[in-house]
Structures are given as C-alpha cells and as structure tokens.
Amino acid sequence: MRASVNLRASAAVGGIRTLLARRLFNPARLGGLTWATVRAVLVAGISFVVVFPLLVRMTLALRAVEDMMDLTVNWVPRNFTVVNFQIAMKHMGYLKSATITTAICSLLAAIEVAVCMMIGYGFARFSYPGSRFLFALVLLSLMVPPSVVMVPLFLNFRYFTVFGLLKEPGLNLIGTSWPLIMMALTGTAKKNGLFIYIVRQYFRGMAHELEEAAYVDGASPFRTFLSVMVPNAGPILMIVFLFSFVWHWNDLFYSDLFLRGITVLPLALQSLTERFAYSWSDPNIDGSHITLVSSAAMLLYIAPLLVLYGVLQRHFVESIEKTGIVG
Amino acid sequence: MKTGRLLPRLSLNSQRSLMGFVFTCPFAIGFALFLLYPFVQSILFSFSELSLSPEGFTTSLVGLKNYHRVLFVDPRFRRVFVETIGGLLIDIPAVLMFSFFAATILNQKFKGRLLARIVFFLPVILGAEVFVQINQTEYMSQALGMASKGIVDMQQMKVIFGGTRATETVVEFLMDSINRIPQIIQASGIQILIFLAALQSIPASLYEAADVEGATGWESFWKITFPLMVPMFMVNIAYTVIDTFTSPSNRLMMYIKSSAWTGGGYGVSVAMAWFYFLALMLILGIAMAIVSRGVQYES
Known part of the structure; x- marks a missing residue:
C-alpha cells in the first residue's frame, strides 16, 4: 500500500x-x-x-437573527432559515409587484425595440435635409442629465394638457404608466439614444443587396424594413430588448418620478427598507433584522433578472460579437 | 410603388427623403415634446419661483435668486458638488483603463472564457439604483462591516504606514483609490462590451502579417491593437462621462432630486441641475479635445 x-x-x-x-x-x-x-x-x-x-x-x-450576534459565524450561517425571504415577500407584496413590474418593463421594452429599430433604420439608410442634425440631437439627448428636465417633465405630466390642446388643469398622468409609454413611443425614454445609435450602426453594416432586391420586386420601404431588415436583425433586437428591460427594471429615478402609487419593485424595495430603517413599530423585527430582510429583498429583486440573463447569456455574449456595435 | 400614386409625383430621391423622415419622425416629435420643451422650461424655471395648485402651476420671475441661493445659502451643495465631480474625475480614467484591459483579456482564448464574460457583464444587469440607497441607509451592516466594507482597512493601513502627515495623506489617497476598485468594475460593463466588439473587428490578417515579420505579442499589441482602438477610446470616454454624470445613483443627482421635493423647491433644484449640466459639458469638451489629438482615423 x-x-x-x-x-x-x-x-x-x-x-x-x-x-x-x-x-x-x-x-x-x-x-x-x-x-x-x-x-x-x-x-x-x-x-x-x-x-x-x-x-x-x-x-x-439565509441566516437567523441569532447568527448576527454569534461571533463564530462569518460566512456559513449556523441556523439556516428562509424566514427573511418570507418577511421580505410579505412586506414587498412580492408576487404582485413583480408581476406589475414585469408587465410594465416588457411593454416598455417591446415598444422601445420597435421604435428604436425603426428610427435607427431611418438614420442608417435614408438621408434627407436635416437628417444629420437630427441624428446629432439623438446623441445630445443622451447627454442631458435627467435632473435638468426632471421638474418640467413632472409638471407637464402632472397637468397634462397635450401641450396646450386641453383646458388648463389638464389630466394628471402621474401615477400611471402613460408618461413612460409616451416617452418610449417617441424614442426619448431612458437611454434610448444609445439604442438608436447601436441599431443605426448595425443596419449600416448590413449589405444593401437584400434591400435592393426587395425594392426591385416592388416592396415599399416599410415592407422592406419589416420583412427583410427586421428578420436579419435578431442579435441587435435581443440586445436592445434585454438592455431596455433591465434598465427599466433597475430604474428608480423615473419610477419614483412618474409611477407614484404603482407598487413597482424598486418602489416596493425602497419603501420596505425605509419602513424598516425609520420605524420600529413592528415588535417582531429588531435592529439586526433589517439587514437580513433587506438582503433577502435585494436577492428577490434581482432574481428575475438573473434568470433572464441566465437564459439569454449565451446569445447575449455571442451577439455582441455579431452585431459589430462599433461598425 | 403605391405611395407614388397617392402622393403627387415625386422624384425617387425626394420619395426616399420623405420615407426617411417618416421613419425618424417619432424621435423628432419626442425630442421636441419631452426634451426641448422641458429644457427651455427648465431655463425659465431656474430664474423663477414655482407654486403648485390643483388647477395648475404658476411661475413668477425672481432673477438670479435661485442661483444665489444654490451657491451661497445652501449649506451642502458646494461640498457635494466638488466631492462628486472630484470623484468622477478619478473614476473616469480608471474605468477606461480597466475596461480596455478587461476587454483585451476577454478577447484572448482561454478555458472558462465564456464564464468570465458572463461574470464581467453581470454588473450591467445588477446595477439597481435602489441598492445604492439601501447601502447608504443600512447602518447595521456598516457597523458589522459586511456590506460596505472596503477591500482594505483604512485605519490599519494608516497605523502601519502613516508616520507623518505627508505619508498619511499619500496612504489615504492610495487606499481610497483601492477602495474604489469595486465601484470602477461595476461601472465598466458597457465599456468592456464596446472595446470587445471593436477588438473582434480587427482583421486577424494584420496579426498574422506581424507574426510572420517576427513581431512579439507585446509589439503587435502596441503597434496594431492600440492604434486601432484609439477611436474607441473617444466613444468610451463620451459614454463614461455621460453615464457616470447622468447616473441617478451619484450623490449629486440624488441631492438635486431630493431638494426638488423637500429642500429649496423646484426652482433651486433646477438651478443646481444647470450648474451640473454646465460642468458636464465642460469636462466632456476638455476630455474630447485631449483625446481627439491622439486619434488617427483609417484612410
């Protein structure tokens, strides 16, 4: 031996x-x-x-409250528990707010994909007097810090008169998803300038032959765009969708500004931590519990994104290479 | 073409121009309504006082009062402004260097490259703005030194290396930069992506030719890769400056937002935002001017 x-x-x-x-x-x-x-x-x-x-x-x-006071516990909890997740789910109304957030984010991402593809294609293939200037404005739209236009935007949507068409008090669109939808429809929502830019670069890198064939066959520009260009733009479509979805999911700035009253996840998480940090009304929760519960809540918050990323990562990482964002 | 019959006879060129405008007009409308109009309003607001009521809002001009208040009355703005911009100026070159370096590594072939790429791009997914707030309000985890602990312990390092005041400041600066590393890695996701895409677009034949001529990997990096990447540095500088400056999780943005609803009111908040915007434009302009000197375009 x-x-x-x-x-x-x-x-x-x-x-x-x-x-x-x-x-x-x-x-x-x-x-x-x-x-x-x-x-x-x-x-x-x-x-x-x-x-x-x-x-x-x-x-x-994953640890119980006792472990916080136990100096021998550093990484591996001694008392495993899922109680933190249960508390976090209850206080965030997790299932409901996750559903709402998924719905809103999917809707916005779908709109943004459609709109940015269209605008990007327009900039890539057509030129008209002023098209270069308009494209410069796309890049400029990225540079304006949201805080510069935050107050006027909020007021315009709070007293929404369709820019002068309705009578003075107007509609109150704060607390609905209409402001975000309208901004998505016009390609001015969060970081849409970037999407337009990368879509344009992608379409510019595509060969002209396919389009020309379609034109010769008598297709209109819209028809060509829909049945020739879009089917060939899979990778970029997915990148734009993923980024748009994720950025809306993680967004606090615009949700806090426009979606007051709708319990989307960022707001639910924010109110959870605020409630725990500043009020001691719940006798079942002591100080060391805050960290545990908010950790569980944060994990719950990112869980759907991790799943999405896990499903799409392979395509995602590969499509970066195919897209030639840099063109 | 059907459109040709519907519209008065147009030449093919003007038809295409029209189509181009149709494709891009959503943005033109959006820009006018949701950027330009609020932008002009915000200039106006910064010189006036706003009052809200259920019937609408009214403005009254107050001249430079808001700006005066921001600069000389507000107790925190100047400090937050200088600290935030100073921090960003350190972060931006660091983000650029790191993302370039990471992209070159991720571009090489090695075992586990796919996994490494997945992890490196993870920060793009995980950058929830609300987490920044939580980390700030979580006194408990700070006390336990878990969530917000830096890589190195400042106090210990000071005790070990800091004999005099001069060495202490040096140590403090170094430690501070080291403790920014996680933040820098978190902010580099998209930049790595851009560099990586550019690296992949460099034709392999260039490297083969260099290899045949006997160039080492080190030489072909500096003679081929780097010069071709300089334009990408421009793109990434612009992106990094804009992204870090407009990120709602930086302290100044949070301060501007919170002072709209609680502190000085709308006018003051807009005035702050304007100082910030001007600083952003200035820094972006300077950075672009420096880098564009080094750019060599192909052809």
Whole structure:
C-alpha cells in the first residue's frame, strides 16, 4: 500500500520534472505559462469583486437573527432559515409587484425595440435635409442629465394638457404608466439614444443587396424594413430588448418620478427598507433584522433578472460579437 | 410603388427623403415634446419661483435668486458638488483603463472564457439604483462591516504606514483609490462590451502579417491593437462621462432630486441641475479635445 503510494508519488514527481524541464527550457512557453497564470489570477480576482456583494447578501439572507450576534459565524450561517425571504415577500407584496413590474418593463421594452429599430433604420439608410442634425440631437439627448428636465417633465405630466390642446388643469398622468409609454413611443425614454445609435450602426453594416432586391420586386420601404431588415436583425433586437428591460427594471429615478402609487419593485424595495430603517413599530423585527430582510429583498429583486440573463447569456455574449456595435 | 400614386409625383430621391423622415419622425416629435420643451422650461424655471395648485402651476420671475441661493445659502451643495465631480474625475480614467484591459483579456482564448464574460457583464444587469440607497441607509451592516466594507482597512493601513502627515495623506489617497476598485468594475460593463466588439473587428490578417515579420505579442499589441482602438477610446470616454454624470445613483443627482421635493423647491433644484449640466459639458469638451489629438482615423 505504502509502496504503491510512493511509486505513484515518484512517478508524479518525475512527470512534473520533465514537464518543468520542457517548459523551463522553452522561453516562449514559459512566457505563455506565466501570462496564463497571471491572467487566471486577474480574472478570478475581478470575478470575485463582482460576485462578492452577491455572496454577502446571500449569506446574510439565509441566516437567523441569532447568527448576527454569534461571533463564530462569518460566512456559513449556523441556523439556516428562509424566514427573511418570507418577511421580505410579505412586506414587498412580492408576487404582485413583480408581476406589475414585469408587465410594465416588457411593454416598455417591446415598444422601445420597435421604435428604436425603426428610427435607427431611418438614420442608417435614408438621408434627407436635416437628417444629420437630427441624428446629432439623438446623441445630445443622451447627454442631458435627467435632473435638468426632471421638474418640467413632472409638471407637464402632472397637468397634462397635450401641450396646450386641453383646458388648463389638464389630466394628471402621474401615477400611471402613460408618461413612460409616451416617452418610449417617441424614442426619448431612458437611454434610448444609445439604442438608436447601436441599431443605426448595425443596419449600416448590413449589405444593401437584400434591400435592393426587395425594392426591385416592388416592396415599399416599410415592407422592406419589416420583412427583410427586421428578420436579419435578431442579435441587435435581443440586445436592445434585454438592455431596455433591465434598465427599466433597475430604474428608480423615473419610477419614483412618474409611477407614484404603482407598487413597482424598486418602489416596493425602497419603501420596505425605509419602513424598516425609520420605524420600529413592528415588535417582531429588531435592529439586526433589517439587514437580513433587506438582503433577502435585494436577492428577490434581482432574481428575475438573473434568470433572464441566465437564459439569454449565451446569445447575449455571442451577439455582441455579431452585431459589430462599433461598425 | 403605391405611395407614388397617392402622393403627387415625386422624384425617387425626394420619395426616399420623405420615407426617411417618416421613419425618424417619432424621435423628432419626442425630442421636441419631452426634451426641448422641458429644457427651455427648465431655463425659465431656474430664474423663477414655482407654486403648485390643483388647477395648475404658476411661475413668477425672481432673477438670479435661485442661483444665489444654490451657491451661497445652501449649506451642502458646494461640498457635494466638488466631492462628486472630484470623484468622477478619478473614476473616469480608471474605468477606461480597466475596461480596455478587461476587454483585451476577454478577447484572448482561454478555458472558462465564456464564464468570465458572463461574470464581467453581470454588473450591467445588477446595477439597481435602489441598492445604492439601501447601502447608504443600512447602518447595521456598516457597523458589522459586511456590506460596505472596503477591500482594505483604512485605519490599519494608516497605523502601519502613516508616520507623518505627508505619508498619511499619500496612504489615504492610495487606499481610497483601492477602495474604489469595486465601484470602477461595476461601472465598466458597457465599456468592456464596446472595446470587445471593436477588438473582434480587427482583421486577424494584420496579426498574422506581424507574426510572420517576427513581431512579439507585446509589439503587435502596441503597434496594431492600440492604434486601432484609439477611436474607441473617444466613444468610451463620451459614454463614461455621460453615464457616470447622468447616473441617478451619484450623490449629486440624488441631492438635486431630493431638494426638488423637500429642500429649496423646484426652482433651486433646477438651478443646481444647470450648474451640473454646465460642468458636464465642460469636462466632456476638455476630455474630447485631449483625446481627439491622439486619434488617427483609417484612410
């Protein structure tokens, strides 16, 4: 038994020795090996920094309150529990608000995909007097910090007179999703300038032959766009949809501004943490519980996004290469 | 073409111009209604006082009062302004360097590259704005040093290295930069994407030719990759400046927003936003001027 172990060990040592010799006497290989090691360490380190907050939240969300006072508990909880998730779900009205948020985000993302594809195609393939200027305005629209137009936008939607068509008090659109829908329909919602830009770059990189064939066959520009260009724009369509969905999901600024009263997830999460941070009315919840519950709530918040990303990641990462965003 | 019959006879060129306008007109409308109009209003608001009622809002001109109040009366604005902009000026070059570096790594072939890419782009998905607020209000986790702990402990490092005041400031600066690393990685997702897409568009034949001529990997990086990537630096500088400045989770944006509803009122908040916008334009202009000197376009 011992002999065989020794034998195996010596064989392994010999293997390593020849391996080292082969590698050591070959400077190019040695360099490659060193770089591979450095790269592995760097990639692992950076990945750790990215995943670290997630891990912290996970271990916090899964532990019972006693573990917070237990100095021997650092990463692995001693008393596993799902009670934090239950409290968070109850206080956020998770199922309801997640459904509402999914509905609103899908709607906005679908609109934005359609609108930005159309506008981007228009900029990519047609030029008319002023089209360059309008495209410059697209880029400018990205640069205006939302806080500059925040107050006027809020007031215009609070007293919405269809810009002078209705009588003075107008409609109150705050607390409905109409402001966001209208902005999405006109390609001015969150970061839509970026979408228009990348769609334009993508269409510019596509060959003209297909379109020309369609024109020769007598298709109108709209028909050509719908049945020739859009079916060939799968990757960019998916990128725009994913980004738009995710950015609306994570958005607090516009939701807080326009969607007051609708319990979308960011607002639900915000009110949950505020309630826990500033009021001590619930006797069942003590100070150390806040962190645990909000950790669970944060995980619940990102869970649907992680699922979406998990399903789409392969296409996502590959389509970046295909899209040639940079064109 | 059907449109040709419906419309008065147009040349093919003007037909195409018209179609182009039809395709892009949603943005023209949106820009006018949801950007230009509020933009002009916000200039007006910054010089006036607003009062709301159920019947509508009224404005009355007050001259430079709002600006005066922002600069000389508001106790926190100047400090938050300087701190935020200072922080952004450190972050922007760091984000650029990091994302370029990360993109070059992700462009190489190695085992687990797909996994690495998935993890590197994860911050794009996880950047919920509400989390920033939670991290700020969570006193408990701060006390426990879990959620918001930096990579290194400032106090310990000061004790170890900081003998005099001068070394202490140096140590403080270094530690501060190190503790920004997570923040920088979080902010680099899209920039990595842009660089990566550009790296993939460099034809392999260039590298092959360099290899045949006996260039090392190091040489072909500096002679081929880097020059071709300089225009992308422009794109990424613009994106980073805009993204970090307009990100609703930076402190100044939060302060401007909160002062609209609680502090000085709408006019003051808009005046603050205008200072901020001007600073953004200034920094973007300077950055572009510096970088555009180094750009060599193909052809």
